[in-house]
Amino acid sequence: xxxxxxxxxxxxxxxxxxxxxxxxxxxxxxxxxxxxxxxxxxxxxxxxxxxxxxxxxxxxxxxxxxxxxxxxxxxxxxxxxxxxxxxxxxxxxxxxxxxxxxxxxxxxxxxxxxxxxxxxxxxxxxxxxxxxxxxxxxxxxxxxxxxxxxxxxxxxxxxxxxxxxxxxxxxxxxxxxxxxxxxxxxxxxxxxxxxxxxxxxxxxxxxxxxxxxxxxxxxxxxxxxxxxxxxxxxxxxxxxxxxxxxxxxxxxxxxxxxxxxxxxxxxxxxxxxxxxxxxxxxxxxxxxxxxxxxx
Amino acid sequence: xxxxxxxxxxxxxxxxxxxxxxxxxxxxxxxxxxxxxxxxxxxxxxxxxxxxxxxxxxxxxxxxxxxxxxxxxxxxxxxxxxxxxxxxxxxxxxxxxxxxxxxxxxxxxxxxxxxxxxxxxxxxxxxxxxxxxxxxxxxxxxxxxxxxxxxxxxxxxxxxxxxxxxxxxxxxxxxxxxxxxxxxxxxxxxxxxxxxxxxxxxxxxxxxxxxxxxxxxxxxxxxxxxxxxxxxxxxxxxxxxx
Amino acid sequence: xxxxxxxxxxxxxxxxxxxxxxxxxxxxxxxxxxxxxxxxxxxxxxxxxxxxxxxxxxxxxxxxxxxxxxxxxxxxxxxxxxxxxxxxxxxxxxxxxxxxxxxxxxxxxxxxxxxxxxxxxxxxxxxxxxxxxxxxxxxxxxxxxxxxxxxxxxxxxxxxxxxxxxxxxxxxxxxxxxxxxxxxxxxxxxxxxxxxxxxxxxxxxxxxxxxxxxxxxxxxxxxxxxxxxxxxxxxxxxxxxxxxxxxxxxxxxxxxxxxxxxxxxxxxxxxxxxxxxxxxxxxxxxxxxxxxxxxxxxxxxxxxxxxxxxxxxxxxxxxxxxxxxxxxxxxxxxxxxxxxxxxxxxxxxxxxx
Numbered sequence: 001x002x003x004x005x006x007x008x009x010x011x012x013x014x015x016x017x018x019x020x021x022x023x024x025x026x027x028x029x030x031x032x033x034x035x036x037x038x039x040x041x042x043x044x045x046x047x048x049x050x051x052x053x054x055x056x057x058x059x060x061x062x063x064x065x066x067x068x069x070x071x072x073x074x075x076x077x078x079x080x081x082x083x084x085x086x087x088x089x090x091x092x093x094x095x096x097x098x099x100x101x102x103x104x105x106x107x108x109x110x111x112x113x114x115x116x117x118x119x120x121x122x123x124x125x126x127x128x129x130x131x132x133x134x135x136x137x138x139x140x141x142x143x144x145x146x147x148x149x150x151x152x153x154x155x156x157x158x159x160x161x162x163x164x165x166x167x168x169x170x171x172x173x174x175x176x177x178x179x180x181x182x183x184x185x186x187x188x189x190x191x192x193x194x195x196x197x198x199x200x201x202x203x204x205x206x207x208x209x210x211x212x213x214x215x216x217x218x219x220x221x222x223x224x225x226x227x228x229x230x231x232x233x234x235x236x237x238x239x240x241x242x243x244x245x246x247x248x249x250x251x252x253x254x255x256x257x258x259x260x261x262x263x264x265x266x267x268x269x270x271x272x273x274x275x276x277x278x279x280x281x282x283x284x285x286x287x288x289x290x291x292x293x294x295x
Numbered sequence: 296x297x298x299x300x301x302x303x304x305x306x307x308x309x310x311x312x313x314x315x316x317x318x319x320x321x322x323x324x325x326x327x328x329x330x331x332x333x334x335x336x337x338x339x340x341x342x343x344x345x346x347x348x349x350x351x352x353x354x355x356x357x358x359x360x361x362x363x364x365x366x367x368x369x370x371x372x373x374x375x376x377x378x379x380x381x382x383x384x385x386x387x388x389x390x391x392x393x394x395x396x397x398x399x400x401x402x403x404x405x406x407x408x409x410x411x412x413x414x415x416x417x418x419x420x421x422x423x424x425x426x427x428x429x430x431x432x433x434x435x436x437x438x439x440x441x442x443x444x445x446x447x448x449x450x451x452x453x454x455x456x457x458x459x460x461x462x463x464x465x466x467x468x469x470x471x472x473x474x475x476x477x478x479x480x481x482x483x484x485x486x487x488x489x490x491x492x493x494x495x496x497x498x499x500x501x502x503x504x505x506x507x508x509x510x511x512x513x514x515x516x517x518x519x520x521x522x523x524x525x526x527x528x529x530x531x532x533x534x535x536x537x
Numbered sequence: 538x539x540x541x542x543x544x545x546x547x548x549x550x551x552x553x554x555x556x557x558x559x560x561x562x563x564x565x566x567x568x569x570x571x572x573x574x575x576x577x578x579x580x581x582x583x584x585x586x587x588x589x590x591x592x593x594x595x596x597x598x599x600x601x602x603x604x605x606x607x608x609x610x611x612x613x614x615x616x617x618x619x620x621x622x623x624x625x626x627x628x629x630x631x632x633x634x635x636x637x638x639x640x641x642x643x644x645x646x647x648x649x650x651x652x653x654x655x656x657x658x659x660x661x662x663x664x665x666x667x668x669x670x671x672x673x674x675x676x677x678x679x680x681x682x683x684x685x686x687x688x689x690x691x692x693x694x695x696x697x698x699x700x701x702x703x704x705x706x707x708x709x710x711x712x713x714x715x716x717x718x719x720x721x722x723x724x725x726x727x728x729x730x731x732x733x734x735x736x737x738x739x740x741x742x743x744x745x746x747x748x749x750x751x752x753x754x755x756x757x758x759x760x761x762x763x764x765x766x767x768x769x770x771x772x773x774x775x776x777x778x779x780x781x782x783x784x785x786x787x788x789x790x791x792x793x794x795x796x797x798x799x800x801x802x803x804x805x806x807x808x809x810x811x812x813x814x815x816x817x818x819x820x821x822x823x824x825x826x827x828x829x830x831x832x833x834x835x836x837x838x839x840x841x842x843x844x845x846x847x848x849x850x851x852x853x854x855x856x857x858x859x860x861x862x863x864x865x866x867x868x869x870x871x872x873x874x875x876x877x878x879x880x881x882x883x884x885x886x887x888x889x890x
Contacts, residue, residue, distance in 0.1 A: 035645035037652075086836055092644045093591050097787060097835040100593070104780060105828025111821030215821070219775075223653045230646060261664045268657045271650075275638040347733055373735035385727040389792075390719075398723045399734035401716040410716075450735050 002134060007256045008249055009135050015248020016145035016152075017203050021221055022228035022240040023152050024199035030172035030235045031192035034084055037099040040222030041106035042197050046072055046204025047213035048110055051119045061121055061209055062143065068205045069198050076197025077190045085189070103218065111215040118212035126209035144206035151199060152241050159237065168192055172235055220264060224251075227271045298361065300325050300485050301454055306345050306355030307509075315341040316352070317509035323454070328476070328486045330496035330517065333506035334529055339489045340382065342506065343456050346487070347379040348372045360453060374402070378452030378484075382459045384443045386431035392442050393418065393427040399449040414449065421445050421478065437468040444475060448484070455479060457488040461495055469495055493521065505529070545795075553699055557692045566691035572805045573698035574760050577705045579782040579789075579797035581752035584709055586792045587718060588745050589725030591644070594635060594651025595753050596778035597658050598628040602754030603761035603772045607675040608668065610762075617677075617686045621758040628754020629747045631658075636743050652775060659773035674768025677761070686762045694763055701759060705752055706798065712748065713794055721745055725792065753778075776824060781808065784827060788834055790841030799842055 025039050036042075049068055053059040059067075079102070087098050126140030159165035167188055170178045179185045203221075204213075211217075228247055232239030247267060254266030301323040308316040316338045323329055331339050344350045346357060348369035357365045364372055373379070387395050396414035397407070404410060418424040423441055426434070434442065440460055447455055457476070461469045469492060476499050480486055490496040496503065497517040505512040505520060507529040513520045520526060560566050578599060585592050605627045606620035615623070639650045662669045669675070681687050688694060712718045720741045723731045728738050757778075761767045771777070781804070782797075789800025811823035838845060 035649065037649065083832060090835075090839060093589070093791070094835050094839050096591060096645050096648055097783070098832050100780065100783075101828045101831030101835065103828070104776065104831065105825050108821035108824035108828065112819060112825060116820075219652075219656055222649070223656065226646075226649050226653070230642075259664060261660060264653075265657050265660055265664075268653055271653075272634075272638045275641075349729065369729075369732040370735050370737045373733055379733040381730055381733070385730050387723045387730075388726045389722055394719065398719050398731065398736065401719055402735045405716045407714065407716060407719070446734060 006135055007252055009137060011249035011252030012245055013141035013145040014252060015245035016148035017207050018224050018228060018248050019152055019241045019244025020148040020199055020203045022225040022244045023155055023237055024196040025225040026229050026237060026240045027192055028196040031168055032189050034095050038103035038106060039200055039225055040218030041103050042200040043204040043221045044110060044213060044218040046201030047208045048114060050205040050208050051121050051213055054121050061123055061205055065202060065205055068201050072201025073194040073198040076193040080190050080193035107215050107218060116215060118214050120212035121208045123209045140209035147206055156237060227267060231274055299323055300360060302358040304356040306352040308341055308345055308350055308352050314509050316345060319511055321504060323485050326480055326483060326485055328480055328500045330500035330503045331487060331489045331506060332493055332496060337506040338509035339506055340458060343458055343489060347377060347456055373450050376453035378447040378450050379456040380443045380447050380458055380460060382462060384439045386439055386442055391428050391430050395431060395442055396446050396449050399446060417445060417449055436463050437472060440472055441475060452484055454485045457486060459489050461490055461492050473499060557695050563691050566695055568806055568809060570691060570694050570698050572802055573702045574756055575805045576798055576801040577702045577756040578753055579785040579801040580705045580709050581749050582782040583786050583797040584712060584749040585745050588721035588742050590742055591648045592651045593648050593779045593783060594654045595782055596655045596773055596775050598631060598750040598753040599757035599778040600658055600772035601628045601631040602757030603767045604669060606758035607677055607761050607767045610677055611675050617762055621755055624754045624758035625751040629751040632746050632750030636746050640739055640742050655773055655775045655779055659769050662769035662773055672769060674766055676766045701755060710794060717744055784831055788841055790843030793843050796841050796843045
């Protein structure tokens with residue numbers, strides 16, 4: 001029983017990071033209306049950037065957040081400005097291809113720059129254990145969870161209480177009207193991409209103390225974020241949060257009790273099963289799910 | 296007293312916080328034309344969507360040709376005889392007019408050559424066989440509308456839902472398309488048509504239905520309905536923009 | 538019904554048939570076989586894009602086909618020809634897993650799900666060691682003979698691959714002009730409108746998926762025998778067998794009949810050259826270029842090369858015939874670049890609501 005609880009807690013910690021990634025993807029889809037196939041690769045970018053700062057400059061990964069966050073924010077803006085914005089009026093298929101191209105590009109950029117081997121950040125403090133109520137958690141995972149959760153909640157606050165957030169919500173709901181009443185839509189797209197991508201990058205920083213970076217690691221995050229967003233409800237940020245936590249637990253349980261190699265298979269299987277049983281997703285039922293095709 | 300072809304019993308539909316359709320009932324007989332009008336946002340298209348199967352009502356029933364189709368999917372309804380055109384006409388890309396009409400014809404018969412012949416026949420009956428080989432990208436709006444109706448007719452419907460078939464047409468084009476509607480009725484099809492151009496609708500309708508905020512405001516003889524003070528107020532008090 | 542342009546079919550086929558007689562170099566023959574395999578997979582993939590469905594899961598069907606024939610041959614002694622038949626069936630069955638829960642997902646979501654499927658199968662292939670031999674992979678024996686589809690020279694492989702590819706193209710043409718093809722093309726434009734005409738769109742898409750998957754499985758099986766080895770990372774490689782065909786299709790022109798062929802013929806040798814040039818220290822650069830090319834092509838030429846040629850031909854034709862519409866003979870579709878963007882705009886706004 002203790003072991004089960006231990007595993008669940010570990011999964012929960014991981015789930016916080018997954019929630020962070022999913023929430024970013026959700027924001028991007030909601031505002032810019034593009035499924036970012038390269039989202040996982042941007043988490044990977046955060047991971048590699050943090051690793052590089054640590055291995056070449058001995059920078060504490062958590063300190064490097066100061067660099068990673070703005071860099072990834074700018075990356076998001078650049079992607080929107082140079083790659084996505086020209087595609088705004090193209091068909092959804094073409095938009096897929098464009099982020100897919102970006103994903104392939106980034107994956108192989110990493111391969112070329114850093115090689116195929118695993119790059120880990122071995123940060124002593126992060127590996128130490130904290131024992132609370134008989135449960136052992138590494139500081140690295142705990143920090144990841146806490147920071148991720150804080151950022152997700154900060155995003156919620158931004159979306160609900162600030163002007164910027166409300167404008168973003170307006171864009172999610174009704175892009176045309178927002179444009180008609182004079183909202184500088186393009187600027188907000190840049191903002192949404194900046195925020196979404198920087199959250200992805202930060203997730204990378206948070207996770208690298210206990211998950212090594214390699215060129216294909218992005219695929220895992222993209223899949224997870226996607227499953228979370230579809231099951232939790234498109235546009236439903238709270239759904240992404242809860243979905244991320246749950247999926248972290250599911251994945252870790254599967255890794256411990258079934259087979260570590262089959263974690264992703266388990267996630268995918270859960271995804272399929274939920275879709276069969278409850279086509280509108282777990283928290284679905286909103287009209288927006290029609291965009292996904294779930295009815 | 297003949298059983299109505301279509302019997303809609305108090306259907307409602309809510310989207311999030313909005314009650315799009317708040318209890319609409321109607322009965323439509325054979326070879327009858329009912330025009331549905333109402334200010335923007337009145338719920339006309341949502342109502343159509345409930346009839347064509349794109350949405351399922353939260354409550355209420357839709358009975359067609361004696362059968363309860365409230366929960367039936369759109370394709371099945373189409374096969375049962377509920378045809379529908381859309382406000383934004385989308386002819387099938389990469390096909391000419393005849394091929395567009397062949398799509399529904401192929402549902403019941405796999406032979407492409409037979410479907411082609413039937414399509415040409417239908418286009419001939421509707422007086423647009425000269426358009427048969429024209430790629431749909433080259434059609435004018437008025438022509439596209441007629442192709443849309445032709446396509447829907449190819450499903451051999453008993454009921455045709457026309458969603459703003461005159462939208463976007465100027466008055467001269469509308470005069471061309473309107474007789475189409477009566478031709479369709481004369482072929483034995485009942486029609487429910489949503490329209491903004493009230494005068495046009497009055498001309499062809501046997502009855503009219505006025506919706507506002509998802510509810511029926513008035514119903515009956517076109518001449519009487521438009522003089523109803525509630526109807527006038529609903530129109531005057533609302534935006535006229537498309 | 539538009540007539541098939543016979544010269545454009547007969548001449549390339551004749552060329553393809555006699556080509557090996559002029560090729561002494563085994564390497565060129567090898568590239569030709571590769572081109573044929575990729576053309577086949579791209580043509581198979583393209584059948585789904587008749588219906589406007591973008592699949593990035595074809596590596597899954599390719600891999601299932603490859604593993605089916607290898608497992609049956611090596612572990613159970615089943616003749617490879619029968620194995621290819623089984624590969625087709627198993628690949629089609631494998632597509633059912635995707636189809637039934639996932640076809641209801643709209644556009645990009647379905648596409649992402651297909652990508653995930655490839656990854657899942659790759660992991661399963663590594664894990665299910667008793668069946669798939671895990672990461673070690675399966676090597677087919679070099680026993681020679683037509684019965685075993687195993688030869689010393691590349692020529693016989695070429696002719697078998699050519700046979701498969703011509704069959705794939707023929708099937709693709711047949712589908713395009715059939716009831717299924719009509720319904721697929723209608724679904725690609727507007728699924729709701731098609732449903733309102735009585736077409737069961739999910740069955741239509743399912744049909745295209747099954748056929749597309751089965752065909753891909755056949756090529757996967759052939760490739761397995763040609764390369765003599767299957768292993769999870771190569772066979773279930775999304776980059777090689779999902780994205781590459783999609784890239785070929787997009788460059789040539791998605792949803793058209795000639796597009797996938799043109800795209801594959803151009804991109805396969807190019808890809809090989811890139812791979813060879815950028816091996817070793819520059820590993821990864823070749824695929825970086827793929828990614829960049831994809832972005833650029835989609836941005837500049839969404840209709841692909843076939844559209845581009847047609848536009849040129851039309852302009853030339855207008856000059857010659859003074860206003861009438863001239864079509865590039867190989868084109869079997871209408872649809873002009875300006876209008877497809879129009880329809881795409883309409884699609885975009887509909888999705889954007």
